[in-house]
Amino acid sequence: MAFDLILRNARIAGTAPDTPLLDVAIQGETIVAVEPDFPGEGKEWGVGGRLLSSGLIETHIHLDKSRIMDRCSAAPDRGTDHMARVAAVKPSFTQEDVYTRAQATVERCVANGATHMRTHAELDPNVGLRGFEALKQLAEDYSWAIDIEICVFAQEGWTNIPETDANIVAALKNGATVVGGAPGYDPDHGGQIRRIFELAREFDVDVDIHLDVGPTIDDMDIHLVCELTEQFGWGGRVAVGHGTKYSCLPPAQLQDLGKRLADTGVAVTVLPATDLFVMGRHQDHNVMRGVADANALLACGVNCSLSTNNVLNPFTPFGDCSLIRIANLYANVAQRGGQEELADCFEMLTNRSAQLLRQDDYGLAAGKPADLVIWDAHSRSEAVATIARPMYGFKRGRHTFTQVMPELHRP
Numbered sequence: 001m002a003f004d005l006i007l008r009n010a011r012i013a014g015t016a017p018d019t020p021l022l023d024v025a026i027q028g029e030t031i032v033a034v035e036p037d038f039p040g041e042g043k044e045w046g047v048g049g050r051l052l053s054s055g056l057i058e059t060h061i062h063l064d065k066s067r068i069m070d071r072c073s074a075a076p077d078r079g080t081d082h083m084a085r086v087a088a089v090k091p092s093f094t095q096e097d098v099y100t101r102a103q104a105t106v107e108r109c110v111a112n113g114a115t116h117m118r119t120h121a122e123l124d125p126n127v128g129l130r131g132f133e134a135l136k137q138l139a140e141d142y143s144w145a146i147d148i149e150i151c152v153f154a155q156e157g158w159t160n161i162p163e164t165d166a167n168i169v170a171a172l173k174n175g176a177t178v179v180g181g182a183p184g185y186d187p188d189h190g191g192q193i194r195r196i197f198e199l200a201r202e203f204d205v206d207v208d209i210h211l212d213v214g215p216t217i218d219d220m221d222i223h224l225v226c227e228l229t230e231q232f233g234w235g236g237r238v239a240v241g242h243g244t245k246y247s248c249l250p251p252a253q254l255q256d257l258g259k260r261l262a263d264t265g266v267a268v269t270v271l272p273a274t275d276l277f278v279m280g281r282h283q284d285h286n287v288m289r290g291v292a293d294a295n296a297l298l299a300c301g302v303n304c305s306l307s308t309n310n311v312l313n314p315f316t317p318f319g320d321c322s323l324i325r326i327a328n329l330y331a332n333v334a335q336r337g338g339q340e341e342l343a344d345c346f347e348m349l350t351n352r353s354a355q356l357l358r359q360d361d362y363g364l365a366a367g368k369p370a371d372l373v374i375w376d377a378h379s380r381s382e383a384v385a386t387i388a389r390p391m392y393g394f395k396r397g398r399h400t401f402t403q404v405m406p407e408l409h410r411p
C-alpha cells in the first residue's frame with residue numbers, strides 16, 4: 001500500500017538530542033507512523049534533519065479589531081486611552097469589514113504556522129453581533145487551514161449594560177464555545193466575573209478572561225477566579241490573559257499564587273506584545289515591563305501559553321502574526337535564555353496551548369491529525385532563539401503553506 005505522504009528524516013520536537021532522525025507517515029488526515037527508516041512507500045518529502053513540530057496554537061487573539069490603525073485617532077503622548085480609541089471606531093465595523101480584516105490576519109497566522117486558534121470577539125452594543133457573525137463565517141471558510149474557536153466577551157463594561165448581556169447570551173446560543181470578559185473595564189469586577197461563571201455553567205463552555213492588568217499588586221481579581229473555579233468545578237477549563245500584576249509580585253508571593261493556580265486548574269496566557277506596549281505609561285523613566293514570568297509559573301505547576309493578542313490596533317500597533325516571534329519577545333523580556341527555558345517557550349505555543357484549549361486530539365504521534373510544521377531550525381530552543389522560519393505547514397495532512405527561504409546570489 002502507498003502512503004499519501006512520508007516526511008523523511010525529521011528532528012521531532014521534544015525528542016532527546018540523541019534520538020535518531022524519524023520519518024512521519026501520513027494517510028489521509030492522520031499520522032500513521034513516527035519511526036526511523038519507515039519501510040512504507042508513497043510520496044516522499046525530505047526534511048533534512050530539520051525540526052518538525054505540531055502546528056502552533058494561537059490561544060488568544062483579537063481578529064475582529066485587528067488592522068484598524070488607519071482609522072483610529074492619533075495616540076496622545078504616553079496616553080492610556082487605547083480602549084476608547086478602539087471603541088470610537090467600532091460603530092464603523094460592518095460584518096464585511098470585520099471579515100476582510102480578520103481574513104488578512106488569519107492568513108498571516110496560518111503562514112506563520114498556526115493550525116489552531118481561539119479568537120476573542122467583542123459584543124458591546126457599538127458592534128453588536130456583527131463581529132461575531134463575521135468570525136463564524138471566517139472560521140468555516142478557513143477550516144481547511146486552521147481550527148478557529150470563538151470566545152465572546154464585553155470589552156467596555158458588562159454588568160452596567162443590559163444589551164451587552166443579551167448579546168453574549170445570544171452568541172452563546174449561536175455557536176460561541178468560550179465565554180470571556182474584561183472585568184477591569186467593568187464598574188463591578190466581581191459581578192462580571194460571577195456572571196461569566198454562571199454563563200459557563202449554563203452553556204457548558206470554557207472560560208477565558210482578560211485579568212489583572214495593572215502596574216501594582218492591588219485589587220487582584222485572580223483570587224475570586226480561583227474561588228469560583230473551585231466552586232463551579234471548572235478546573236482545567238479556565239484561563240486568564242495578561243496578568244501583568246503577577247510581574248509585580250515578589251518571588252515568594254508569586255509562588256503562592258502559582259501554587260493556587262496549579263491546584264485550582266487555572267491557566268495563564270501571557271501576551272507580551274500588548275503588555276509591553278501598554279504597561280508603565282504612568283512612568284517617564286525606568287518604565288516597568290509588566291510581562292508575567294510564565295516560566296516561573298510553569299515551575300509551580302501552572303499551565304501557561306504565549307499568544308499574540310492584538311495586531312495593528314491602538315493596544316498594539318505592531319504585528320506580523322508570528323507566534324515564534326512572540327515567544328522570542330517574551331523570552332528576551334523575561335530574561336529566559338537557557339535551552340530548557342526556550343524549549344518551554346516553544347511548548348507554550350504548542351503542547352501547553354493544546355492543553356489550555358483542551359485539544360485532546362493534538363500532538364505529533366500515530367493516530368493524531370497531521371497538523372505539522374517544518375522549521376528552519378534543529379531544536380525547539382533554536383527555533384525560539386532565532387525566530388526560525390516555519391518553512392512548510394500541513395493541516396490534516398494537506399500542505400497549506402510554504403515560506404520562501406532567503407537566497408544569497410554569490411558572485
Ligand SMILES: [Zn+2]
Pocket residue numbers: 060061062120210241309310
Ligand atoms: Zn485580549
